[in-house]
Amino acid sequence: MKKTKLSTPVRYTINTVLTIILWALLTLFVSSSGLKGEYYRGILITIGINIILATSLNVVCGYLGQLPLGHAGFMAVGAYAGAIFMKSTPAATLLRAGNHAAVIPYIIIAVLVSAVVAGIFGLLIGIPALRLKGDYLAIITLGFGEIIRVVLTNIDSVLGFKFTYGASGLARIPKFTSLNVIFVFTVICLFLIHVFMKSRHGRAVLSIRDNEIAAESVGINTTFYKTAAFVFSAMLAGIAGCLYAGYIGSLYPSTFKFMKSIEILVMVVLGGMGSMLGSVISAIVLTALPELLRSFSDYRMVVYSLALVLMMLFRPKGLMGTYDFSMGNTIEKIINRIRGGRRKADTADTGKEVQG
Amino acid sequence: MSNVLKCEHLRVVFGGLAAVSDFNIEVNENEIVGLIGPNGAGKTTVFNLLTGVYTPTSGVITLCEKDLAGMSTVARNHEGIARTFQNIRLFKDMSVLDNVMNSFNTRMHYSIAEALLRLPRYWKEEKAAKKRALDLLKVFNMQDQADEIAGNLPYGSQRRLEIIRALATSPKLLLLDEPAAGMNPAETENLMETIGKIRDSFHIAILLIEHDMSLVMGICEKITVLNFGEVIAQGTPEEIQKNPVVIEAYLGKRRD
Numbered sequence: 070m071k072k073t074k075l076s077t078p079v080r081y082t083i084n085t086v087l088t089i090i091l092w093a094l095l096t097l098f099v100s101s102s103g104l105k106g107e108y109y110r111g112i113l114i115t116i117g118i119n120i121i122l123a124t125s126l127n128v129v130c131g132y133l134g135q136l137p138l139g140h141a142g143f144m145a146v147g148a149y150a151g152a153i154f155m156k157s158t159p160a161a162t163l164l165r166a167g168n169h170a171a172v173i174p175y176i177i178i179a180v181l182v183s184a185v186v187a188g189i190f191g192l193l194i195g196i197p198a199l200r201l202k203g204d205y206l207a208i209i210t211l212g213f214g215e216i217i218r219v220v221l222t223n224i225d226s227v228l229g230f231k232f233t234y235g236a237s238g239l240a241r242i243p244k245f246t247s248l249n250v251i252f253v254f255t256v257i258c259l260f261l262i263h264v265f266m267k268s269r270h271g272r273a274v275l276s277i278r279d280n281e282i283a284a285e286s287v288g289i290n291t292t293f294y295k296t297a298a299f300v301f302s303a304m305l306a307g308i309a310g311c312l313y314a315g316y317i318g319s320l321y322p323s324t325f326k327f328m329k330s331i332e333i334l335v336m337v338v339l340g341g342m343g344s345m346l347g348s349v350i351s352a353i354v355l356t357a358l359p360e361l362l363r364s365f366s367d368y369r370m371v372v373y374s375l376a377l378v379l380m381m382l383f384r385p386k387g388l389m390g391t392y393d394f395s396m397g398n399t400i401e402k403i404i405n406r407i408r409g410g411r412r413k414a415d416t417a418d419t420g421k422e423v424q425g
Numbered sequence: 426m427s428n429v430l431k432c433e434h435l436r437v438v439f440g441g442l443a444a445v446s447d448f449n450i451e452v453n454e455n456e457i458v459g460l461i462g463p464n465g466a467g468k469t470t471v472f473n474l475l476t477g478v479y480t481p482t483s484g485v486i487t488l489c490e491k492d493l494a495g496m497s498t499v500a501r502n503h504e505g506i507a508r509t510f511q512n513i514r515l516f517k518d519m520s521v522l523d524n525v526m527n528s529f530n531t532r533m534h535y536s537i538a539e540a541l542l543r544l545p546r547y548w549k550e551e552k553a554a555k556k557r558a559l560d561l562l563k564v565f566n567m568q569d570q571a572d573e574i575a576g577n578l579p580y581g582s583q584r585r586l587e588i589i590r591a592l593a594t595s596p597k598l599l600l601l602d603e604p605a606a607g608m609n610p611a612e613t614e615n616l617m618e619t620i621g622k623i624r625d626s627f628h629i630a631i632l633l634i635e636h637d638m639s640l641v642m643g644i645c646e647k648i649t650v651l652n653f654g655e656v657i658a659q660g661t662p663e664e665i666q667k668n669p670v671v672i673e674a675y676l677g678k679r680r681d
Contacts, residue, residue, distance in 0.1 A: 261541055268540035268547065269554075272519070272527045279516035286476065286510075287528045287594050288502035297537060343518075391518055 073404045080397035087396060092252055099248060110248050114316050116356045117251035118309050121258045123336040123348040125305030128262060130334070131343035131391070132271070133298045134278030135199070136207045139214030140306050141329035145322070146190050146217060147183035147307025149233055152242045152314040154182045161243040169247070176245050180254065180311050187307020188300050190217075195299035199292065214330050221322040238321040239314075246315035254312055258305050262345060265301060274298045278343075339380055341387025346394035351387075428490070429454050429630035430475070430598050435484035437474055444470045445654045448484070452598065452630045457620065459645035459662075460634045463674060466651040468634045469511060472600050475632075476508055477501045489597060503531055505597035509587040509604060511634075517576030521567065521586060524575050525558040528593030558593065564626065565589055565619060581612045585619065592627065599623065601633035605640050613637055617644050642666070650674065 075083075095113060099106045126140045155161075160175045190213075198209040225235050233239055265271050273294045276284040285291055314320055336355050340347025359369050380387065428451055435448040445467045452458045460468050473479045475486060477498045486493045488504055496504065516524050533554060535546045562568045565585055570578060575586060584604060591599060604620070605613045617640055624631060635641045641648060642662045650658040650665060652674040658665055665671055 264541055264543060265537070268537075268551070269526070269530050269533045269535070270537050270540055272523050273530050275519055275523070276516045276527045279518055280514045283510065283514035283516065284527075285498040286502060286508050286514075287590060288499055288531045289527070290499055301537075 073401060073408065075397050075401050083400060084396050088256055092249075095248065095252065111316075112357060112360050113248055114246055114251045114312075116353050117255040118313050118316065119333075119336065119352040119356045120255050120349050121305055121309035121312070122333045123340065123352040124259060124262055124345055125302045125309065126333050127337045127340070127342065127345060127348045128265075128274075128298055128302040128305070130337050131341075131348075132266060132274050132278060133295060134342075135295070135299070136204075137210040137299070137302075138207050138327070138330050138334065139194070139210035139212075139217075140302075140333045141325040141327070142210070142214035142217040143187045143191060143303040143306035144310035144313065144329070145214075145221060145325035147187040147310030148314040148320055148325075149221060149239065149310075150186035150307065151179040151183035151311030152239055152320055153232070154179045155243050155245065155315065156239075156241070158243075160245060161241070164243050164245060172243070172245055176250060176315070179245075179315070180308050183307040183311035184304040185307075187310065188304040191300040191303025192296065195296045195303075199295040199299060211327065211330075214325070214327060218322045218325050221325075233320075233322075236322060238319050240319040242314050242318050242320065244315060244318045246312045250315070251312055254308060258308060259345065259349070262305070270294065270297065335377060339376060339388060341384075341389035341391065343391035344387065344389035344393055346392070347387055347389030350389070427454060428452070429456075429488065430632065431485075431487045432471075432475075433485045433487075435471070435474060435486065436482050437470065437479055438482045443654050445474065445481075445651075448651070448654075448656055450632075450649055450656075450659075452632050454630055455624060455628055456647065457624055457631045457633065457645050459641040459648040460632060460651065461636070461638075461641055461648060461665075462651035465653075467654040468651055469602060470654075471651070472508060472602055472634065475501075475600060476506055502594055502596075505595070506600065507591035507594045507596035507598070508600035509584075509591050509602055511602040511606065513583050513587055515575045515583055515587055515590070517574070519575055520571070521562065521573050521575050521578070522555070522558055522571040524586060524590050525561060525593050526554050528590050529554045529557065532595070561589055561593055564622070581608060581615070584608070584616070588619065588623070592623065597629055599629055599631045601631065601635075603634050603636065605635055605637045608637075610639075613640055616640070620644055 099110050099113065102109050122140065122144060126137070129135050129137050155175065158175045158179075160172050163169075163171045163175075194210065194213050198206050201209070221233050222236050225232055266274070273284070273289045274297075276287075276289055277291050277294055281291055332355075336351045337348055339355070340349070340351035358372070362369075362372075365372075384390075430450065430452040432448055432450045436446045437444050448467075448471060450458070450460075460471065462468055470479065474481050477493070477496055477500070488501075488506060491504065493501055493504065516527065519527070533550045535544070535550050539547050559568055559571060562571055565588075567582065567585065567589065570582065575583065578586060588599075588601065588604065601620070605616055608616060620631065620633070621644060623629070633641075633645070645662060648658075648660065648662055648665045649656055650668075650671050657674055658668045658671050660668070
């Protein structure tokens with residue numbers, strides 16, 4: 070039986086159409102919810118930010134097979150870089166005047182600035198840290214996350230002028246992160262991760278996870294690819310930080326504590342290390358769940374640890390394992406099944422004719 | 426015929442132990458050379474010296490008249506040394522096709538930016554690489570398993586895939602570390618055919634470590650015997666079979 074294969078343009082079209090439908094549904098949902106719409110919008114934006122954070126950590130955690138514990142640090146760097154840039158632009162006045170279209174170029178530049186600054190930090194941390202094996206990367210990145218937080222708190226007194234506004238917080242950041250902005254950037258980030266992994270570079274990263282010695286034996290420059298994946302992940306975390314700053318409007322170093330890194334890590338582990346769909350699902354669930362259980366919010370950490378323990382007991386590889394979802398492949402399978410069914414029916418018919 | 430590999434007075438010392446001392450070998454183009462010896466003789470250590478995992482204490486390794494001193498495993502692979510491992514080291518969560526395509530990495534040139542933006546060079550090189558990988562799998566009758574996850578393959582196929590993966594880097598010298606380990610006689614027979622096929626269709630030099638004497642005597646043109654890190658005999662299979670020193674190393678000395 071000849072199997073139907075969907076061509077690449079068809080796959081891209083299907084995914085684009087489905088993305089637009091999803092966007093339309095979300096917008097409709099929020100705008101039709103009346104007063105509650107604003108609340109839902111907030112949750113959806115947080116979900117978007119968490120999806121970017123979880124999937125970007127998944128690049129290093131799941132695909133590269135390393136264990137970094139300082140993802141919040143990169144998020145913080147991106148958030149402050151984007152926020153300080155946005156405050157220096159006339160974006161706030163434009164937003165107040167309701168001129169949203171004019172802010173778009175500033176948003177794009179802010180996101181790029183965040184990505185680049187976070188990427189530079191990723192490079193600085195990655196080069197020495199990735200030469201070490203095993204737990205050392207975890208320890209170094211953990212230290213980095215804490216250092217960033219302490220630096221953000223104290224740098225003003227070192228510099229002698231107001232830069233990050235220390236513990237009192239960087240306030241009055243233009244609130245540019247609308248539902249549309251977060252949707253677009255979440256889709257872009259997911260797409261970037263997808264295309265990165267489906268290339269020679271992605272294959273090299275996966276091969277390092279599966280067997281570093283063998284990867285070297287087939288000529289893979291492991292140091293380069295480890296650093297590349299780490300920097301890539303840091304850049305995406307920076308983007309998430311920038312969007313977070315634009316949503317929340319004021320930044321405090323205490324937001325980016327060690328627990329924030331762990332929160333992101335939990336999302337990745339629960340979803341299944343190495344599965345983008347898993348990261349997305351667990352980011353949605355772990356963001357929405359505390360909101361649904363608002364009255365139990367004190368017990369969130371208990372639920373987290375309980376969920377982790379149960380997960381490790383019953384699904385040690387996470388919700389999705391290493392399974393990666395592909396709309397194109399799923400549709401291919403469905404088409405093939407329908408075709409197969411029809412062909413069976415055809416042969417059954419001819420069988421009857423012969424008998425008759 | 427030119428030398429592909431030449432080792433002169435290779436020696437490596439771990440602490441006080443000379444794991445390999447005074448190892449000399451020449452492997453020519455289109456030649457299959459066997460490296461045999463009792464357990465712990467230092468055969469795999471020789472492979473690790475050749476691929477740059479260990480640094481020799483003294484001695485020279487040349488590949489096609491190029492000195493390999495100080496080169497890393499990756500650099501030596503780029504020069505043309507590919508290997509398989511005694512215990513299979515496949516990328517077991519990747520598909521068979523991706524295992525092979527990963528070997529083309531250094532022969533592909535599109536950058537990360539080109540991959541992220543899906544520029545024409547990405548499509549062109551990916552398409553060519555996929556075709557080459559499928560062709561290579563076809564040579565070894567594995568094209569039907571291309572989409573399977575490597576870790577799910579039966580043992581014999583995993584061994585074969587490891588060889589294909591090494592071959593995909595277009596080596597001048599292929600090092601096979603116990604390719605027949607754990608195989609039944611039928612699978613070994615099959616493997617012998619495969620190795621012969623590799624030599625005939627890829628025109629490369631092969632150096633293999635093996636304990637299965639039917640395989641070694643069946644396909645190797647030359648054999649080097651190691652014992653306690655020293656070369657005790659070199660020659661054709663017939664010469665090795667009759668060599669009293671070799672017999673003594675394997676079976677011990679007769680007590681009179």
